[in-house]
């Protein structure tokens with residue numbers, strides 16, 4: 015490589031590093047902002063719940079960590095952030111109900127509806143409830159989502175941001 019080329023490469027590299035540093039300094043949460051979901055579960059709980067969710071094929075219908083089984087198309091609510099919506103108690107009751115649709119009505123075809131997990135051992139239902147309740151969403155994302163929804167419903171984008 016010629017000297018001139020090296021100098022150009024060096025300059026480009028410096029610019030890139032500088033740019034990244036600047037973005038990071040200006041937006042301390044820049045990285046946070048990419049993934050608004052997180053879990054407060056300790057590793058053993060997450061691992062055990064992961065096994066149960068694989069056994070029960072939750073991802074056949076639900077997305078988790080924004081991914082799901084790409085071959086399926088059941089319009090189930092995503093599990094990311096679910097703990098911001100439902101308590102552990104509510105989740106345990108929902109998973110334990112012989113008829114979950116008595117708690118949360120469904121307009122879907124029967125085969126798409128959330129299946130009853132009443133037959134699972136009680137400790138497993140607790141594990142699932144505990145884990146799903148640990149799935150949280152960052153405040154800035156909730157605020158942003160609410161604001162966008164408000165603007166869409168009211169046609170008002172002049173409201174205080």
Ligand code: HEC
Pocket residue numbers: 066067070071072073074075076088089090091093096099100105114115118119120121122125126127128129142146
């Ligand atoms: C056959 C598809 C299917 C499977 C498998 C499934 N679900 Fe569901 N789930 C749904 C649908 C659809 C809903 C929305 C309610 C309905 O239509 O019955 C739902 C609702 C829920 C809700 C309540 C959502 C809310 O808005 O309050 C939770 C929590 C949930 N599921 C968790 C799970 C977990 C955890 C598993 C695995 C252990 C699982 N689901 C397996 C389809 C499924």
